[in-house]
Amino acid sequence: MGDTLFDTIRRMHGEQPWGRVLDAGTGAHSLRWINGLDTQAWTAVTGDPAREKKLARELGGAVRARDEIVTGNWADEAFLNGEVFDTVLADYLLGALEGFAPYHQDRLFARLRPHVGKRLYVVGLQPYPDGIVPGDGHDTEAGRLVLEIARLRDACILLAGHRCYREYPHDWVVRSLQSSGYAVREAVGVQIVYRKRFIDGQLDVCRRKIALFRDEALATAMTAHVDELRTRALDACARLDGLRFASDYVIAADAV
Numbered sequence: 001m002g003d004t005l006f007d008t009i010r011r012m013h014g015e016q017p018w019g020r021v022l023d024a025g026t027g028a029h030s031l032r033w034i035n036g037l038d039t040q041a042w043t044a045v046t047g048d049p050a051r052e053k054k055l056a057r058e059l060g061g062a063v064r065a066r067d068e069i070v071t072g073n074w075a076d077e078a079f080l081n082g083e084v085f086d087t088v089l090a091d092y093l094l095g096a097l098e099g100f101a102p103y104h105q106d107r108l109f110a111r112l113r114p115h116v117g118k119r120l121y122v123v124g125l126q127p128y129p130d131g132i133v134p135g136d137g138h139d140t141e142a143g144r145l146v147l148e149i150a151r152l153r154d155a156c157i158l159l160a161g162h163r164c165y166r167e168y169p170h171d172w173v174v175r176s177l178q179s180s181g182y183a184v185r186e187a188v189g190v191q192i193v194y195r196k197r198f199i200d201g202q203l204d205v206c207r208r209k210i211a212l213f214r215d216e217a218l219a220t221a222m223t224a225h226v227d228e229l230r231t232r233a234l235d236a237c238a239r240l241d242g243l244r245f246a247s248d249y250v251i252a253a254d255a256v
């Protein structure tokens with residue numbers, strides 16, 4: 001997530017103390033941010049034990065004894081039983097749920113509710129417009145390139161036999177929060193400007209997935225295609241000063 005999203009959360013939070021914080025779907029970006037806040041203590045959750053180890057290694061000595069990174073699954077009703085946090089962050093967690101607890105998306109906010117003492121922040125990607133609805137805004141050079149990258153990434157993930165993320169729109173999230181014991185206080189959309197890091201990151205996912213293809217000829221052709229798209233996208237990114245397309249959302253909700 002870009003710093004604009006964290007800045008939005010800071011603004012929404014105002015002068016309230018952060019207290020005890022839960023990063024309900026952790027990663028290097030959100031955890032570094034939380035680790036820099038004035039918190040009483042934090043718990044960071046991942047569904048992936050390899051990510052837990054990597055984050056612990058990366059943060060190293062910067063972590064206080066009262067802070068912890070844990071692996072678990074929100075589909076497990078007993079996970080973190082009885083633990084309550086003043087502030088909970090669900091940063092790109094909903095979209096990733098498909099990989100760890102598919103078909104539980106409608107239960108996520110109710111599942112988190114007993115752990116939310118005061119405030120929950122949800123950050124997510126508004127699903128990309130895909131050109132199926134005319135005039136949906138995809139038809140710019142930046143839009144076409146971002147969609148081409150996203151489709152290629154998902155094709156590679158599927159051909160490797162893995163599951164793709166599934167994003168949910170902001171009004172779906174608002175509805176789900178309202179029926180799960182929260183009052184939505186504020187919701188904002190933030191325009192995305194994709195840069196080299198995104199292009200390389202997504203196309204590196206393709207490279208890693210291609211290594212798992214069974215069909216060697218397909219793998220060779222796909223690699224050439226990935227490299228060609230990388231060149232084209234990086235060129236457009238430099239020329240256009242970033243690829244402006246789609247938006248993220250930040251939603252602040254209080255436990256009621």
Ligand SMILES: C[S@@+](CC[C@H](N)C(=O)[O-])C[C@H]1O[C@@H](n2cnc3c(N)ncnc32)[C@H](O)[C@@H]1O
Nearest residue numbers: 025026027028029030046047073074096100101
């Ligand atoms: C896309 S990453 C979040 C990005 C992260 N906040 C960052 O700043 O890099 C999604 C995280 O949610 C975790 N996750 C997804 N589904 C989960 C589930 N059902 N239970 C626990 N963790 C889950 C993943 O393991 C991963 O740590």
